[in-house]
Amino acid sequence: MSPLESRALELLLRYMSEPAARGVLRRARLRRPTGARVTRASADPFIEELVFGARLFVDAKSREHLEREVRRLTVEVETLPDHTREELPVCDEHQARRARMAARRLAETAGASKLDSLRAATGLSELTRNILMYAGSGEVVVEILDAPRRIRMVASDRGPGIGNLDEVLGGEYQSKTGLGRGLLGTKRLADHFEISTGPQGTTVTFEMKL
Amino acid sequence: MITNDDDIPVIHVWDFLLVPLQGDITDSRAERLRNATLAHIERSAARSLIIDASGLALIDSHLCALIADLARAAKLMGCHTILCGIDPKVAQTLMEMGISLSGIECVMSLERAFARVGVKHHARTADPRKKILAHVTGRLTKERE
Numbered sequence: 434m435s436p437l438e439s440r441a442l443e444l445l446l447r448y449m450s451e452p453a454a455r456g457v458l459r460r461a462r463l464r465r466p467t468g469a470r471v472t473r474a475s476a477d478p479f480i481e482e483l484v485f486g487a488r489l490f491v492d493a494k495s496r497e498h499l500e501r502e503v504r505r506l507t508v509e510v511e512t513l514p515d516h517t518r519e520e521l522p523v524c525d526e527h528q529a530r531r532a533r534m535a536a537r538r539l540a541e542t543a544g545a546s547k548l549d550s551l552r553a554a555t556g557l558s559e560l561t562r563n564i565l566m567y568a569g570s571g572e573v574v575v576e577i578l579d580a581p582r583r584i585r586m587v588a589s590d591r592g593p594g595i596g597n598l599d600e601v602l603g604g605e606y607q608s609k610t611g612l613g614r615g616l617l618g619t620k621r622l623a624d625h626f627e628i629s630t631g632p633q634g635t636t637v638t639f640e641m642k643l
Numbered sequence: 644m645i646t647n648d649d650d651i652p653v654i655h656v657w658d659f660l661l662v663p664l665q666g667d668i669t670d671s672r673a674e675r676l677r678n679a680t681l682a683h684i685e686r687s688a689a690r691s692l693i694i695d696a697s698g699l700a701l702i703d704s705h706l707c708a709l710i711a712d713l714a715r716a717a718k719l720m721g722c723h724t725i726l727c728g729i730d731p732k733v734a735q736t737l738m739e740m741g742i743s744l745s746g747i748e749c750v751m752s753l754e755r756a757f758a759r760v761g762v763k764h765h766a767r768t769a770d771p772r773k774k775i776l777a778h779v780t781g782r783l784t785k786e787r788e
Binding site for chain 2: 527547619621
């Protein structure tokens, strides 16, 4: 259930029984907002359907009050927690695991195929490993963007930078621990790939169409 | 014989070892598993090692390298490694990344891996060995966070 939906349910429960509230919500869900971000415009049909459905279950007196409250949800929409973006610290491998799971979850909620979600998670896994191995710690920002619908993952650290970037991306580098193909492989998965590296740290931007 | 090493079991069946990988494995866990498996091979003098990857959530370059490492080390000890159950989505992702698992025998399913190490399947309903195996593998449910 999205944050908007759980807010709506919470509100309906104050006016009607739980089965009735869930019924109204289920019906309104058919017109639930689509797209990466819930905006006022995309939430509108959903809220109108809620108002319409709720009418059947409340008496005339509280109807007006309920309608006003439900409509107020539209205003709340913009302050709801944004579930298309996550910022995650990467200081140990458990956090790295959490990050790749988040990438997978965000991709899946955005409607990506299982394969694309796995691609995103695998790509991020490589990036977080590089952070842990070469910089010790860093952070990852995963977000879903529209037009075209895509996932963007930005992995950044304040490590010593990648000195032999051309060699790594050329596929000539063989690291002791991996196949030396992590970064190159990630690049191959991405539709858009960017690295800026220097003595102040490294930032890798990975974008993949969903 | 089942031995737990931080949840990843190494199962000794006749003259082979079975390692079912499940869920999302962290690097240090994978490394501990590699060491534990090699120690097991030495102790049990197993001829084959079957790694079942069907329960894995994700395989990246590091896990690939680790499995390849394990297989090479096992080979030096006279133990042949068979990898089975790679998910088609995982296979496609690895291929796109340009990661290959050269030097490891891969088969599609656990059944084929068993066949490869000489376990014959008899289509009798009450095969106690099959029952035990189903029980053991059934218990290893996917790890979820």
